[in-house]
Amino acid sequence: xxxxxxxxxxxxxxxxxxxxxxxxxxxxxxxxxxxxxxxxxxxxxxxxxxxxxxxxxxxxxxxxxxxxxxxxxxxxxxxxxxxxxxxxxxxxxxxxxxxxxxxxxxxxxxxxxxxxxxxxxxxxxxxxxxxxxxxxxxxxxxxxxxxxxxxxxxxxxxxxxxxxxxxxxxxxxxxxxxxxxxxxxxxxxxxxxxxxxxxxxxxxxxxxxxxxxxxxxxxxxxxxxxxxxxxxxxxxxxxxxxxxxxxxxxxxxxxxxxxxxxxxxxxxxxxxxxxxxxxxxxxxxxxxxxxxxxxxxxxxxxxxxxxxxxxxxxxxxxxxxxxxxxxxxxxxxxxxxxxxxxxxxxxxxxxxxxxxxxxxxxxxxxxxxxxxxxxxxxxxxxxxxxxxxxxxxxxxxxxxxxxxxxxxxxxxxxxxxxxxxxxxxxxxxxxxxxxxxxxxxxxxxxxxxxxxxxxxxxxx
Amino acid sequence: xxxxxxxxxxxxxxxxxxxxxxxxxxxxxxxxxxxxxxxxxxxxxxxxxxxxxxxxxxxxxxxxxxxxxxxxxxxxxxxxxxxxxxxxxxxxxxxxxxxxxxxxxxxxxxxxxxxxxxxxxxxxxxxxxxxxxxxxxxxxxxxxxxxxxxxxxxxxxxxxxxxxxxxxxxxxxxxxxxxxxxxxxxxxxxxxxxxxxxxxxxxxxxxxxxxxxxxxxxxxxxxxxxxxxxxxxxxxxxxxxxxxxxxxxxxxxxxxxxxxxxxxxxxxxxxxxxxxxxxxxxxxxxxxxxxxxxxxxxxxxxxxxxxxxxxxxxxxxxxxxxxxxxxxxxxxxxxxxxxxxxxxxxxxxxxxxxxxxxxxxxxxxxxxxxxxxxxxxxxxxxxxxxxxxxxxxxxxxxxxxxxxxxxxxxxxxxxxxxxxxxxxxxxxxxxxxxxxxxxxxxxxxxxxxxxxxxxxxxxxxxxxxxxxxxxxxxxxxxxxxxxxxxxx
Numbered sequence: 001x002x003x004x005x006x007x008x009x010x011x012x013x014x015x016x017x018x019x020x021x022x023x024x025x026x027x028x029x030x031x032x033x034x035x036x037x038x039x040x041x042x043x044x045x046x047x048x049x050x051x052x053x054x055x056x057x058x059x060x061x062x063x064x065x066x067x068x069x070x071x072x073x074x075x076x077x078x079x080x081x082x083x084x085x086x087x088x089x090x091x092x093x094x095x096x097x098x099x100x101x102x103x104x105x106x107x108x109x110x111x112x113x114x115x116x117x118x119x120x121x122x123x124x125x126x127x128x129x130x131x132x133x134x135x136x137x138x139x140x141x142x143x144x145x146x147x148x149x150x151x152x153x154x155x156x157x158x159x160x161x162x163x164x165x166x167x168x169x170x171x172x173x174x175x176x177x178x179x180x181x182x183x184x185x186x187x188x189x190x191x192x193x194x195x196x197x198x199x200x201x202x203x204x205x206x207x208x209x210x211x212x213x214x215x216x217x218x219x220x221x222x223x224x225x226x227x228x229x230x231x232x233x234x235x236x237x238x239x240x241x242x243x244x245x246x247x248x249x250x251x252x253x254x255x256x257x258x259x260x261x262x263x264x265x266x267x268x269x270x271x272x273x274x275x276x277x278x279x280x281x282x283x284x285x286x287x288x289x290x291x292x293x294x295x296x297x298x299x300x301x302x303x304x305x306x307x308x309x310x311x312x313x314x315x316x317x318x319x320x321x322x323x324x325x326x327x328x329x330x331x332x333x334x335x336x337x338x339x340x341x342x343x344x345x346x347x348x349x350x351x352x353x354x355x356x357x358x359x360x361x362x363x364x365x366x367x368x369x370x371x372x373x374x375x376x377x378x379x380x381x382x383x384x385x386x387x388x389x390x391x392x393x394x395x396x397x398x399x400x401x402x403x404x405x406x407x408x409x410x411x412x413x414x415x416x417x418x419x420x421x422x423x424x425x426x427x428x429x430x431x432x433x434x435x436x437x438x439x440x441x442x443x444x445x446x447x448x449x450x451x452x453x454x455x456x457x458x459x460x
Numbered sequence: 461x462x463x464x465x466x467x468x469x470x471x472x473x474x475x476x477x478x479x480x481x482x483x484x485x486x487x488x489x490x491x492x493x494x495x496x497x498x499x500x501x502x503x504x505x506x507x508x509x510x511x512x513x514x515x516x517x518x519x520x521x522x523x524x525x526x527x528x529x530x531x532x533x534x535x536x537x538x539x540x541x542x543x544x545x546x547x548x549x550x551x552x553x554x555x556x557x558x559x560x561x562x563x564x565x566x567x568x569x570x571x572x573x574x575x576x577x578x579x580x581x582x583x584x585x586x587x588x589x590x591x592x593x594x595x596x597x598x599x600x601x602x603x604x605x606x607x608x609x610x611x612x613x614x615x616x617x618x619x620x621x622x623x624x625x626x627x628x629x630x631x632x633x634x635x636x637x638x639x640x641x642x643x644x645x646x647x648x649x650x651x652x653x654x655x656x657x658x659x660x661x662x663x664x665x666x667x668x669x670x671x672x673x674x675x676x677x678x679x680x681x682x683x684x685x686x687x688x689x690x691x692x693x694x695x696x697x698x699x700x701x702x703x704x705x706x707x708x709x710x711x712x713x714x715x716x717x718x719x720x721x722x723x724x725x726x727x728x729x730x731x732x733x734x735x736x737x738x739x740x741x742x743x744x745x746x747x748x749x750x751x752x753x754x755x756x757x758x759x760x761x762x763x764x765x766x767x768x769x770x771x772x773x774x775x776x777x778x779x780x781x782x783x784x785x786x787x788x789x790x791x792x793x794x795x796x797x798x799x800x801x802x803x804x805x806x807x808x809x810x811x812x813x814x815x816x817x818x819x820x821x822x823x824x825x826x827x828x829x830x831x832x833x834x835x836x837x838x839x840x841x842x843x844x845x846x847x848x849x850x851x852x853x854x855x856x857x858x859x860x861x862x863x864x865x866x867x868x869x870x871x872x873x874x875x876x877x878x879x880x881x882x883x884x885x886x887x888x889x890x891x892x893x894x895x896x897x898x899x900x901x902x903x904x905x906x907x908x909x910x911x912x913x914x915x916x917x918x919x920x921x922x923x924x925x926x927x928x929x930x931x932x933x934x935x936x937x938x939x940x941x942x943x944x945x946x947x948x
Contacts, residue, residue: 002798004541004731005810006888012810015817015889024809027816028711030680030833035712041581045800048543055547055794061567064555068564072557075781084508086549088515096524096540098532099737101868103922104914105465105860108522109736112515115473118935122502128933132738134593137781145638168778172604176640223492248485250495263781272548273568274558274782275593276739288931294737298938299927301920311927317596317634318871322643327634330594330727334735337515344473344511348501352485359488383490405561413559418770419756419777 002045065271068410069441071365073219073387073432074163075136075242076274077266080435081342085268088341095334099294103309104301109333110308113296116336119343123246124260125253126282130293132332133279136263137166140211140240141173142281142292142326143259147209147236148179149290149325150258155180157201157210159193161217164417166240170211179208191380191389192222199231213240214249217415219387219430220380221249229256243267243280243339244358245385247351259283268342269335278335289315292326354435358386361433361442368446369431374453379428386434389415392427395456401429403452409445463863465917466520473514474935477504521918522736523865529887529895530865533837533880534629534676536706536728537865541798544732544791553790558782562767568786569766573759575793582804583702583722584715585745589754590784595703596631598723598742599670601779603639605721605746605753606668606697608776619667619696625653627677627872632670632701641667648874651677651830651839655686662694672701673717674708674835676872676880678815688718697721697750702743705729706884707812707836710805720747729807730792741788755779810885811836814892818883821896825903829875836884840867842877845903850910852877855902857921858913862898 016022046054065078072078089095093108100106100113113131120129133139144156158170160183167181174181182201185194193212201207210232212225229237238259239252244266246252252260264278265271283291289312297311317324343351366388369377377390390412392400397414404411412431417423437445482500487493506514523530530537547553556565576588592598603622610616622636626645633643646658652675662669669691673681681687691698700714700722706729714722726732726741734740746754756775757768768783799807812835819828819838826840842852856866856879868880883892902910914920932938 002541002803004539004798005803005806005885006891008888008890011889012813015813015892019813019816019820024813027809027812027833030682031708031712032682032685035684035717037584037710037713037716040710040713040801040804042578042796042801042804045803046797048798051543051794051797052547054797055571055790056550058567058571059547059550059552061570062552062556063560063564064551065557065560066551066555070557072559074559076558078555078557082508084512088512088519090545091516091519092526092540093519093522093524095545095733095735096526096530097522097736098530098535098537098734101532102523102856102860102866103924104857104917104919105523105865106736107918108518108520111472111518111521113736114934117933118474119503121934121936127936134597134739135781137778138593138597165778165781169780172601172776172779173638175604175607176638178640221491221495223495226494246497247501248488248497249491250497255494270549270554270787271557272554272785272787273556273560273565275780275785276741276787277593277781277785285933285937288933295931295933297927298932299923301922303920305919307919307922309922309924309927311924311931311933314928317630319630320634321630322633322637324630324634324637327596327600327631327638328594329596329629329631330725330734330738330740332593332735332739333737334733335739337736340473341511341515343503344506344514345508347505348482348503349485349505352500356486356488363489383488383492385488385491401561405564410557410560410564418768420771421773 065410068408069444070410070434070436071412071431071445072410074413074430075263076271078271078434078436079266081268082345084345085338085341089334089338094337100310107308110296112337112340113333114298114308116340117296119340120280120282123243123251124282125251126260127285128288129282130291130295132336133281133293133328134332135277135279136240136261137169139261139279139281140166141169143238143261144170144173144209146259146290146292147238148177150236150287151208153206153208155182155207157182157184157198157207159184159186159212159216161186161191162213163217190382191216191218191220192382193224195224195227195231202231202235207235209236209238211238211240215242215245215385215387218380218389220382220384222382226255244351244355247348248355264335264339268338276332276335278332278339288312290325293328294331355385358433361437362386362388365431365433365442365445368442369449372450372453387430387432390429390431397427397429400452403455404448407448409448411445463861463916467918468517468521470514470517474504476510476514477506479504528864529883529891531867531881531883533868533882534703536882536884538731538884539886540731540733541795544794547794548787548790566766569759571793572789573761573766575789576759578796579724579743579745582713583724583745584713585722585747587746587751587754589744589758590789591755591779592723592742592744593780593785594738594740595723595725595742596635598744599631599635599701600638601755602699602721602723602744603635603641603668604776605750607639608753609750610667618664621665622667623661623669625671627675627874628670629672629676629701629703651679652681653683653687655683658687659690662690662696664695666694666696668697668699670699670701672704674704677830677839678834678837679830680835684717703728704836707808709808711808714745715747721750726788726792731795732788732791739785739788741785757783807885814883814885814887818881818892818896822899825900837880837882839872839875840879841875842879848907850907852879854910854913858902858905858910859898860914861916862902864895864898
């Protein structure tokens with residue numbers, strides 16, 4: 001039996017005798033016999049050392065990206081997090097707390113969330129940020145529903161270049177209220193959004209929102225996003241932005257975004273094979289009552305001292321039930337802590353420098369790969385920060401990446417939707433510069449890519 | 461016991477150092493000028509020590525399970541084993557990207573696969589997906605599955621209604637509405653579903669009945685088999701909200717009770733930390749009818765290899781990024797490995813024992829509106845306090861002064877001035893007795909003291925009305941508010 005279930009000598013007997021019963025079985029007399037199970041059917045328990053040994057044995061079958069030259073990216077970034085971040089996140093006063101329902105006992109959580117909200121406001125140029133959503137994709141889904149509360153219509157426009165996973169999540173969020181998600185085509189040379197398509201769609205009067213991402217699903221920065229709001233007028237514009245990019249790019253609020261969502265994982269949160277992540281959401285103050293998620297507000301205590309509390313709860317499920325702005329209850333508070341501590345430790349200058357350094361590495365990588373025969377890198381003629389898309393002229397993305405892996409290079413990921421029946425796309429790979437690579441790894445990638453392409457030529 | 465929470469006169473992080481927004485960061489080649497940030501992000505430049513000290517001080521003005529009993533009902537605030545924290549931080553767990561080739565993540569896939577098999581046994585439902593990010597997200601995903609199923613049956617246009625008891629968690633009706641359903645509440649009788657009312661309510665319009673068992677009044681729905689039969693006879697699906705599974709581990713399970721689909725909260729039953737409000741994990745289990753609709757990918761085992769399978773034509777697709785929260789799945793996996801069959805059963809038995817013991821003792825101070833036999837949690841009514849001009853809220857604040865956390869208050873709404881108490885299996889009898897004594901001191905204190913509580917925390921009673929009337933939600937708001945005040 002674990003030490004985690006309380007087992008002080010004699011205490012169970014004392015509890016039973018206080019209740020005047022002989023066995024705990026009596027406390028389950030309300031469970032009908034026909035509904036009972038004899039056993040769960042799992043193995044016997046283990047002591048802590050055995051658990052560690054078993055989990056470590058399994059983990060040893062993983063090869064973390066730290067064992068490779070890593071060029072994996074997308075919305076989730078392998079990124080170094082200063083040890084101070086985990087030291088704070090590991091404080092159990094934070095991680096063993098729950099939602100700060102009792103404000104007076106939870107000023108620590110409330111204050112860090114207020115700081116987190118403030119940081120996302122500063123990065124986005126909007127007015128109000130919530131205390132977190134699950135991840136970037138579900139934050140986009142919530143933004144879709146939010147837009148529908150602000151504007152009539154049935155159609156929500158998204159870039160055709162959006163990662164397939166996010167398209168699928170958005171399709172699900174749209175499906176409840178029977179809304180339609182439509183893809184804005186992109187220019188084949190630059191990957192830029194077809195703004196004429198947006199103009200025409202807006203002209204039909206049934207578009208209730210438009211989402212654009214910065215950088216886009218190909219890793220590129222599309223100048224056209226800055227023109228969207230002038231086309232949309234009062235139709236809400238959602239920008240899905242990478243937080244790090246916002247340390248060097250114009251805050252989307254400045255070019256008319258009504259909502260800015262994002263994936264916050266890159267700020268102090270380990271990728272952990274995809275979770276937990278951090279959904280970011282900001283909007284304009286006049287729309288706050290239509291917004292999803294918890295909000296922390298500043299107020300005072302009875303002595304007139306500054307204090308913080310959850311507020312505007314009448315939007316939320318525990319009060320508004322079926323008329324709530326979202327079903328979200330548990331969010332990603334601890335990840336929000338990591339986000340704000342990371343940004344505060346690295347500082348605004350350090351963050352901008354990091355983004356610049358990644359952009360420089362990405363340029364070096366693009367020119368090293370672009371020189372190769374058999375692929376186009378970058379595939380699109382458009383500016384980029386730390387990521388870009390390459391396209392293979394022969395062979396498959398899967399085969400190419402597998403050959404790289406054998407040479408200890410994780411060369412990015414295929415942009416293809418892996419579901420059978422998905423639309424056939426060109427063989428494209430999203431490649432990211434990470435902090436963990438330097439000139440040596442970039443040249444290693446180029447050499448591995450060259451030999452992979454040559455092998456494909458021989459094979460074909 | 462005397463309790464004093466830290467009371468640091470700690471400024472906000474932006475007041476710790478210069479944060480004027482500064483000049484624009486250097487241009488990045490190729491980025492168009494109009495998209496370039498014109499001034500640096502307004503956030504302070506601080507030494508690492510300044511940041512560490514700031515957040516350490518904030519942490520000291522917070523309650524956690526490690527600080528004190530935290531008996532929030534339906535939240536299952538049990539001890540979060542430290543070994544799980546250590547394991548989740550291993551490089552071979554933390555430094556895995558979700559887009560790594562499958563050959564490099566065989567260990568992770570095996571852990572996920574094994575956890576799914578275990579949770580399938582725990583739920584009695586054949587297929588499990590770890591994808592949902594939290595309980596409410598699991599509810600929502602399950603309802604999308606129900607909807608997709610009825611679409612395939614050609615019944616989607618007719619089955620538009622989700623039924624739920626009036627004791628349901630708020631997330632249930634909110635999830636149903638998001639999934640496109642109208643909701644209808646079934647009144648309770650003595651804290652449990654009124655089966656006659658349910659029978660009268662089900663129809664060919666019923667898509668689903670959402671139920672948690674034990675329910676939020678802490679009572680086991682003993683009519684569960686009849687409830688299942690009723691819903692199924694009407695052609696509807698039965699959804700299990702697993703928030704309260706802790707009470708019945710190894711005693712019964714959703715599959716056995718007749719549920720078609722269920723979510724579990726790893727952060728409740730399986731002890732992954734609540735994190736000050738998250739992250740959670742809302743594992744889905746599905747019976748044979750709904751299993752084909754589970755989100756993709758699924759983890760499959762082929763020979764000795766594991767891979768992600770996207771070939772599920774009926775699947776609702778993706779509901780979030782990545783496969784799930786592996787960092788949490790790993791913690792739950794370690795928790796379950798440690799407990800094993802007997803341990804998990806003992807979890808439920810001890811949780812229910814703790815709950816009944818505490819209920820019988822606290823029942824001496826405040827009325828218990830329902831039958832005495834409870835499961836993992838119980839409800840008290842603070843209504844009699846009103847005679848002394850005291851409310852449940854005052855009692856909750858006074859409890860904080862004792863160095864223990866308050867129960868959930870004002871839920872379930874069925875009970876006037878309700879308190880919902882859950883002290884799980886990790887609390888010792890000594891902890892329970894200590895809680896009861898603290899409760900006794902609080903509930904018998906003078907109205908003046910109850911109104912004046914709390915006194916021993918980092919702040920006194922917080923003005924929530926003011927926060928809502930004039931929302932100040934960020935540093936930007938505070939700056940603008942201060943500027944406005946100056947002008948006046």
